[in-house]
Amino acid sequence: VRIVKAWQANDKIVAMTGDGVNDAPSLKQADIGIGMGITGTEVSKGASDMVLADDNFATIVEAVKQGRKVFSNIQKAILYLMSCNVGEVLTVFMMTMLGWDILEPVQLLWINLVTDTLPAIALGVEPVEDGIMDRKPRGKKSNFFSGGVASSIIYQGILEGVLVLGAYQFGLHVGPHINNPQLQHGDALTMAFLTLGLIQLFHAFNSKYIHQSIFRKHTFSNKWFNGAILIAAVIMASVELPFMTKLFDVTELDPIQWLVILCAGVLMILIVELVKLVQRSMGKR
Structure with missing residues (x-):
């Protein structure tokens, strides 16, 4: 959470990925929380803004490109x-x-x-x-x-x-x-x-x-x-x-x-x- 806040304090848009219960606070704090669709817990998915269905980080890059x-x-x-x-x-x-x-x-x-x-x-x-x-x-x-x-x-x-x-x-x-x-x-x-x-x-x-x-x-x-x-x-x-x-x-x-x-x-x-x-x-x- 401190790392996410540090980037945001420098006027950056922060995307945070996570799959565990302990990732939920930082997923919620980030501008875009990305939960893992395959290995992620229900808590991490619920705290996320979007879920990465294939757990492939290359998909995030492609999403940025399409955006x-x-x-x-x-x-x-x-x-x-x-x-x-x-x-x-x-x-x-x-x-x-x-x-x-x-x-x-x-x-x-x-x-x-x-x-x-x-x-x-x-x-x-x-x-x-x-x-x-x-x-x-x-x-x-x-x-x-x-x-x-x-x-x-x-x-x-x-x-x-x-x-x-x-x-x-x-x-x-x-x-x-x-x-x-x-x-x-x-x-x-x-x-x-x-x-x-x-x-x-x-x-x-x-x-x-x-x-x-x-x-x-x-x-x-x-x-x-x-x-x-x-x-x-x-x-x-x-x-x-x-x-x-x-x-x-x-x-x-x-x-x-x-x-x-x-x-x-x-x-x-x-x-x-x-x-x-x-x-x-x-x-x-």
Whole structure:
């Protein structure tokens, strides 16, 4: 008990294993008491927070590994969802403040329906990252916004909004309706709508790693994530089908306009990768 208290006095999270009656006080004092499921007495099991069913200490290490994976995946989902929503809010706010035409409510609802479901869920089942057990313990005061997540949400949301506004401006000057201002505005709004939706799918790849680069062999190892992005992209692009354009108040875009949208998505990845590179050079992992 004195050893457990000494570690706790140094702000450490203490796990204590035990199997005998005499271990019960220290199992109770520890932050996580772990009783032995095979050789442990009923008293030690009762005093524990969890029971190690196979009495194998390697299982504890694996549990820590899986726990870190769960925490990391929740962080990724939060980073993705909140940065995307910051981008949406910023886009609508700036378009309103500048007196531009703004996106329709049905368009924003469609974006949220497509991007906030399958991709976010798929991020929650990402496999364990390489080197996750080499990281230092998070500490008692850490939360899901720690480790650079909060700052990433802000700058990535702003970046997303800027790219969407840029696509809108491009839409006013490119395409087949240059001589028809009304149709040109429709094209620009459609480009803003599709850019806002599809750029979030590009950004989902950024969210797979908080500070590490996505240009690695394991980036596409999660088949659920790959499938979710593909399905979401098809659903998002389906608004361009002839029978869907009136429903979502969009126009049919030409290849040049689609190229602008795809370039915005690629820029989202490249700029975030550049920021991550700078962060890693500053020692963030």
